[in-house]
Amino acid sequence: LPISTILAENATLQAATGTIFADAILNARNQSTFIGNLINNGTLNIGSSPGVFNLTGNFTQGSTGTLPIEFEGNTGQGDLLNVSGAATLGGTLDIIILNLPTNAVTDFTSLQAGDGISGAFQTILATLPDLDFELDYAVATASIVNTPAAPPPAPATPHAPAAPPH
Numbered sequence: 001l002p003i004s005t006i007l008a009e010n011a012t013l014q015a016a017t018g019t020i021f022a023d024a025i026l027n028a029r030n031q032s033t034f035i036g037n038l039i040n041n042g043t044l045n046i047g048s049s050p051g052v053f054n055l056t057g058n059f060t061q062g063s064t065g066t067l068p069i070e071f072e073g074n075t076g077q078g079d080l081l082n083v084s085g086a087a088t089l090g091g092t093l094d095i096i097i098l099n100l101p102t103n104a105v106t107d108f109t110s111l112q113a114g115d116g117i118s119g120a121f122q123t124i125l126a127t128l129p130d131l132d133f134e135l136d137y138a139v140a141t142a143s144i145v146n147t148p149a150a151p152p153p154a155p156a157t158p159h160a161p162a163a164p165p166h
Helices: none
Strands: 004-007 012-020 025-028 032-040 043-046 052-056 059-061 066-072 080-083 087-089 092-099 106-113 117-119 123-125 131-137 141-148
Touching: 025 032, 032 043, 043 052, 043 080, 087 106, 123 131
Parallel strands: 004 025, 012 032, 025 043, 032 052, 032 059, 043 066, 052 080, 059 087, 066 092, 080 106, 087 117, 092 123
Antiparallel strands: 106 141, 131 141
C-alpha cells in the first residue's frame, strides 16, 4: 500500500495480499474491511477512537510493523483487530491511552483470530507511570490487561547502631 492510505469507515478493500511497507501507514476507519491476507511491516491504525478493523484473511505483523491500539479508560473499551483467519505476531504493540482508566483492573480484547494466533509482539509500548500493561494470549485472542502499578517501596528505615560490647 502507498505511503499513507485511508480506508474510509464501513469501506471494503480487496486484494489477494496487501502489504503495508515499512514507513507506510494504513488508517483503517471504524468497521472498515480488508478482504485478503494483510502483512504489516509499517503501521496499521485501527478505527475511530476506539474502533474495529475487520480482516477477512490472514494477518502477519512483521518485525518492523507497529499496531497502535487505542484504549478508552472511561469505558474500558479499545480498538479491535478482527481477523477471520490466522494471526502471526511480531513487531510492536503501541497502547495509546485516550482517558486514564480507573484504578480497577481492566482487560479488553484487542485481537481476535478465527484460526488462532502464533508468535507474540516483540515490544509493548505504554507510557503511563501509574499503570502496568500485559498481554494475555489465548488460542484465538490477545487481550490487553491493565492493572494499577504497584506503589514504590517505602524507604528503608535506618537501623540503630549496635550497642558497644561491655
